[in-house]
Amino acid sequence: xxxxxxxxxxxxxxxxxxxxxxxxxxxxxxxxxxxxxxxxxxxxxxxxxxxxxxxxxxxxxxxxxxxxxxxxxxxxxxxxxxxxxxxxxxxxxxxxxxxxxxxxxxxxxxxxxxxxxxxxxxxxxxxxxxxxxxxxxxxxxxxxxxxxxxxxxxxxxxxxxxxxxxxxxxxxxxxxxxxxxxxxxxxxxxxxxxxxxxxxxxxxxxxxxxxxxxxxxxxxxxxxxxxxxxxxxxxxxxxxxxxxxxxxxxxxxxxxxxxxxxxxxxxxxxxxxxxxxxxxxxxxxxxxxxxxxxxxxxxxxxxxxxxxxxxxxxxxxxxxxxxxxxxxxxxxxxxxxxxxxxxxxxxxxxxxxxxxxxxxxxxxxxxxx
Numbered sequence: 534x535x536x537x538x539x540x541x542x543x544x545x546x547x548x549x550x551x552x553x554x555x556x557x558x559x560x561x562x563x564x565x566x567x568x569x570x571x572x573x574x575x576x577x578x579x580x581x582x583x584x585x586x587x588x589x590x591x592x593x594x595x596x597x598x599x600x601x602x603x604x605x606x607x608x609x610x611x612x613x614x615x616x617x618x619x620x621x622x623x624x625x626x627x628x629x630x631x632x633x634x635x636x637x638x639x640x641x642x643x644x645x646x647x648x649x650x651x652x653x654x655x656x657x658x659x660x661x662x663x664x665x666x667x668x669x670x671x672x673x674x675x676x677x678x679x680x681x682x683x684x685x686x687x688x689x690x691x692x693x694x695x696x697x698x699x700x701x702x703x704x705x706x707x708x709x710x711x712x713x714x715x716x717x718x719x720x721x722x723x724x725x726x727x728x729x730x731x732x733x734x735x736x737x738x739x740x741x742x743x744x745x746x747x748x749x750x751x752x753x754x755x756x757x758x759x760x761x762x763x764x765x766x767x768x769x770x771x772x773x774x775x776x777x778x779x780x781x782x783x784x785x786x787x788x789x790x791x792x793x794x795x796x797x798x799x800x801x802x803x804x805x806x807x808x809x810x811x812x813x814x815x816x817x818x819x820x821x822x823x824x825x826x827x828x829x830x831x832x833x834x835x836x837x838x839x840x841x842x843x844x845x846x847x848x849x850x851x852x853x854x855x856x857x858x859x860x861x862x863x864x865x866x867x868x869x870x871x872x873x874x875x876x877x878x879x880x881x882x883x884x885x886x887x888x889x890x891x892x893x894x895x896x897x898x899x900x901x902x
Contacts, residue, residue, distance in 0.1 A: 561740030596647035604681035613806035614650040644844040705777040710763040711755040853887040
């Protein structure tokens with residue numbers, strides 16, 4: 534039996550099993566088994582097949598962040614990509630026109646953002662159908678995902694694509710759950726929780742730990758409404774948490790009343806790539822979700838250079854990161870830096886060291902030893 538067939542068999546059994554106190558242990562085991570099989574699909578050395586790469590899918594990364602376009606064939610990804618970046622991505626009314634990853638670059642607020650037009654995926658992609666596995670593997674490496682949907686059937690397609698990405702360990706618009714699992718040499722299993730366990734019980738936790746052969750460990754749950762899936766995600770440790778914007782394309786084909794309804798879908802931006810409608814809002818939302826930090830350099834006895842900012846990622850935006858992004862030797866030669874902006878305590882500027890965290894649109898002057 535192949536990995537995909539075993540996955541289908543477990544999913545069918547989970548669908549048939551009613552959740553109650555008597556079945557929680559069994560369901561916990563099934564969820565853990567399912568996660569392990571999906572991990573095999575991700576690993577190209579296992580029987581389930583390859584999880585990434587392949588001809589036309591290995592793309593050299595450029596820019597400070599990457600945005601991947603994911604969607605079904607013929608939803609307008611290539612048209613949007615071509616108009617945003619000026620990069621030619623084959624456009625046609627027929628399905629599967631784009632067969633490889635097409636990279637392009639969009640400059641926003643002085644920051645170069647890499648845009649990746651991925652081939653259209655089909656239902657069952659995470660089980661190996663079409664080129665879906667390679668497409669999703671590239672999506673795992675992106676800093677932001679655009680799920681491009683046809684406005685005439687957005688919710689049905691949205692659910693299918695979310696399911697495909699979830700199956701490959703991509704968690705959209707979520708953060709890692711506040712759950713820790715710490716292995717130890719002896720002492721059995723100790724479970725502590727600082728919030729009520731509403732969606733998982735002790736039996737289910739023990740079943741999952743048993744499937745992973747964790748007989749001596751401490752489990753601490755601080756995540757409200759934690760589920761068995763959250764615990765499995767923490768144990769697997771290979772999940773990626775990526776922000777996502779749902780791009781509802783082809784709004785030129787619907788009425789104003791229908792457009793008002795589309796705005797109620799969370800994290801969505803209705804656009805028309807063909808007529809170039811509302812794309813400015815999409816770019817603004819993209820910048821907001823990427824959460825980048827622009828830092829301007831100030832040479833000695835000269836005004837700050839506001840035309841070419843040094844762009845850093847939030848969480849990696851210290852003065853040391855700033856120095857390393859220009860040249861690795863600068864951090865070694867730094868005596869101190871003077872910072873103006875929202876991270877500085879004084880309007881006249883603040884002397885700081887390498888560990889100072891910079892904020893968006895700060896101005897920095899480097900003083901060498």
